[in-house]
Amino acid sequence: MPDPIDFYFDFSSPYGYFGSFKVENIARRFERPVNWHPILIGAAFQETGNKPLIHQPLKGEYCANDWARMGRFMDVPWVLPDPFPIATHNAARLFYKLDGRDPGLAKKFAIAAFHAYFGEGRDITGAQAVAEVAAPLGVEAEEVHATVQDPAVKEDLKRRTAEAIGRGVIGSPFVIVDGEGFWGSDRLWMVKKWIQKGGW
Amino acid sequence: MPDPIDFYFDFSSPYGYFGSFKVENIARRFERPVNWHPILIGAAFQETGNKPLIHQPLKGEYCANDWARMGRFMDVPWVLPDPFPIATHNAARLFYKLDGRDPGLAKKFAIAAFHAYFGEGRDITGAQAVAEVAAPLGVEAEEVHATVQDPAVKEDLKRRTAEAIGRGVIGSPFVIVDGEGFWGSDRLWMVKKWIQKGGW
Structure with missing residues (x-):
């Protein structure tokens, strides 16, 4: 099994959304697996003193045009969602829960969540919204609600986010391959x- | 004459330095002239709330590796200069003075200044340092010293920097072509x- 490409992103990151298509294309070309790692990029921003692009004067306008x-x-679906940006802990928690039993299912969920938010403009903040994204994949709403409130799952996401920052992840998307980090x-x-x- | 590519940069910007090679390649391929516009990016940072990458925790380390x-x-010369970043008003003032009488000479000076700073690690902050960069191009040291202290030249650079920000320039490098802006x-x-x- 060739070494994986580690793909870090926040579900609320437009460049993470665009990057998710590109990283899968690269992986396919080089026959490398991609490990998807949703994190809470706000925690990294606290370390770097950064803040969401859309909240930065001038940059916000530039980026809105750039994303479109x-x-x-x-040639991928794009809408600037409202609200934007959003808190993505519920989506990320469910991702890791699913990842524990079926990584393929977790990735399908991540793709569906990105599509719902940036492809269709559907808010994916709340547990119910996340459940609606996961439902077509056969994930029960009860499991979603239980997962996002599970203290162990909450702790797991915190740990993973801290671990990412420890590896030098400073934004979304961020790729680490063969020990080298690439931002953006x-x-x-x-x-x-x-x-x-x-x-x- | 085809429409020009407007290339905005700060002489203290590593990505501006790297971008200067790329933009000239693009211009040559499409037979477009490039208008070089050195600006004081600190003024744009004041508008956007940004600060130099190297002064941002974690990002600074990432970028130092990325530049190398x-x-x-x-395959272009690179050293991380010390001091870095620097104030570049003297270099920018001389650029525009030269640009007024010979745009080709001004561009040669800009290339030489970038090379001195990022290719050789020579500080180009002071008027004397700028004069040493310009000397091989036949520019007299006296002219350099007079230029960087000339109130009209100072005012001109302020105006050009403000104008750039007014056009949406939010970082270095920034390219505007056919009315569209591209950052980075x-x-x-x-x-x-x-x-x-x-x-x-």
């Missing part, structure tokens, strides 16, 4: 080159 | 596509 043209360019959807071309050449 | 590998990847050295691939396709 990126969606058109990549715009930097995934370099991940491709890095794998191809074995670094340089 | 970018230099290796692009990593985004220059999109400039290429945008010119190729006439937008999308």
Whole structure:
């Protein structure tokens, strides 16, 4: 089994959404598995002193335009959701719960959650909203509600987010492959080159 | 004459340095002129609440590694200069003075200044340092010293920086082509596509 590509993101990150398509394309090309790691990027922002792009004067306007043209360019569904950004702990908690028993199912859920939020503009903050995203995958609403309130699951997400920050994850998306970190959807071309050449 | 590519940057910006190679390649390919616009990015940072990458916890370390590998990847000279970042008003003032009488000379000076600072690690903050960069281009040290202290030149740079911010320039490098803005050295691939396709 070749070494995996670690893909860190927040479900509320537009560049994480765009990056999720690109990283899977790279993985397929090089026959590498991708491990998806949803985290709470707000915790990383606290470390770096950053804040959401949309809340930064001028940058917010630039980014709104950039996301729209990126969606058109990549030919993937895009709407700027309202509310935006959102808290994504419920979606992330369910992801890791599913990941524990079926990583394939967890990734399907992550793709569905990204699509619901950025492809259709559906709010995915609350447990009920998350349950609606997971329902078509055969996940019972009861399991979702129990999961997002489970203290062990909460603790697990905190630990994973702290671990990501400890590995140098400073934004979303962030990719680590073969020990090297790459920040940003715009930097995934370099991940491709890095794998191809074995670094340089 | 085809419409120009406006290339905004700060002489103290590593991604501006890397971007300067890329933008000239794009311009050559599409036979577009590039207008170089050094600005004082600190003024834009005041508007956006941003600060230099190197002063941001975690991001600073990430970027130092990123610049080094970018230099290796692009096969262009790179050293992380000390001091870094620096004030670049003297270099920018001289640029515009030269630009007024010979745009080609101004661009040669800009390339030389970037090379001195990021290629050789020479401080280009002071008027004397700027004069040493300009000397091989036939610019007299006296002119440099007079230029950087000239109130009209100072005012001109302020005005140009404000004008850039007014056009939406929020970082370095920033490219505006055919009315569309693109932020970041990593985004220059999109400039290429945008010119190729006439937008999308």
